[in-house]
Amino acid sequence: MMQKCINSGFDEKQKVQAYRLIAKTQLELDNDSLAQNAIVSLLQIEPQFQPDYLTDPTRFIEVLQEIKEQNNEQLVTSVSKKAENIKEAPATVVLLTSKELKNRGYLDLEAVMHDLPGFDISRSNGNLYSHIYQRGYRSINTNRTLFLVDGVEENDLWSSNVYLSRQYPLSNIKNVEIVYGPASTMYGSNAFLGVVNVITKEPWELIEPGKIFGVNARLTYGSYNTKMVDITLAARTKNNNISASLTGRVFLSDEQDLSGFPEHSYEPRELTDEFTTTYHNRLDITNDSLVGVFLASHPANGTFYGQNGSGDIILTDAGVNQALAYDNEVYNNAYIF
Numbered sequence: 001m002m003q004k005c006i007n008s009g010f011d012e013k014q015k016v017q018a019y020r021l022i023a024k025t026q027l028e029l030d031n032d033s034l035a036q037n038a039i040v041s042l043l044q045i046e047p048q049f050q051p052d053y054l055t056d057p058t059r060f061i062e063v064l065q066e067i068k069e070q071n072n073e074q075l076v077t078s079v080s081k082k083a084e085n086i087k088e089a090p091a092t093v094v095l096l097t098s099k100e101l102k103n104r105g106y107l108d109l110e111a112v113m114h115d116l117p118g119f120d121i122s123r124s125n126g127n128l129y130s131h132i133y134q135r136g137y138r139s140i141n142t143n144r145t146l147f148l149v150d151g152v153e154e155n156d157l158w159s160s161n162v163y164l165s166r167q168y169p170l171s172n173i174k175n176v177e178i179v180y181g182p183a184s185t186m187y188g189s190n191a192f193l194g195v196v197n198v199i200t201k202e203p204w205e206l207i208e209p210g211k212i213f214g215v216n217a218r219l220t221y222g223s224y225n226t227k228m229v230d231i232t233l234a235a236r237t238k239n240n241n242i243s244a245s246l247t248g249r250v251f252l253s254d255e256q257d258l259s260g261f262p263e264h265s266y267e268p269r270e271l272t273d274e275f276t277t278t279y280h281n282r283l284d285i286t287n288d289s290l291v292g293v294f295l296a297s298h299p300a301n302g303t304f305y306g307q308n309g310s311g312d313i314i315l316t317d318a319g320v321n322q323a324l325a326y327d328n329e330v331y332n333n334a335y336i337f
Contacts, residue, residue, distance in 0.1 A: 078177040078197040092180040108166035129165040134193040146191040169249040175199040203243035206234035226253035285313035
């Protein structure tokens, strides 16, 4: 009787409730396979269906969650902005689940990018922390890949840069969807190379059936006095009408001192023949027109420069040393930004 109504008379909302009733009935009769079939049909109509955690049987909730987890491993929403099977999505997509993030031992979201095919990472530890390049396209900043959290753009409004560091808590990440290739039809110009969409967990996913409070936390301690706290709290009302979650992350580390390496050394530089040649190449004036402009407002000879027999303006030894002193002031943090 119910199946006839589903086939001919019910709308989608009524079909969902009908399959829900069939599944609960079959579970009471210990017909697990028929119950699973009903739940699969239910989720095909409404992939994001949520049970009533206060009134639905625990067995029904458990089976529903198991099937949803299996389905979630195949569902993506970032390509067409609706839930669809990853094999049927009209784009190349990589889907990372929270289980995979945990099993791989990632400590932050930036580390995930290092393992993704088609991504090149240049970590500078500076203002942008890392520059992330997708599909071989290199630019000054990370501004050709769109970064989303639950479908909301995270790229800087003015510069379009992605400030992807270690600030995103992994304890609240459900999936990470990576779309390869231009997606500007759906998202605009920033999605020139692709889209990275971080899907966070709903509060109910963090709370066990029959409970009103849930916690997911990660605490780590490591070398270089590294400490990290990553925690998500979730709660809901008894009638399940209101739910909320709060996420926070703290990361502290001395990290490796890179100043011992020549390319990262900020000690005052000593004058060498190489530096002397560099300063002469960059600061000597040998172009006749530029020499004329310079002499129009400066005397022919000074403490830091002089004019040679060819009429060129050449740095003196004092000028070379002064140029080095100016550079060392910058290296010694004389200028604070």
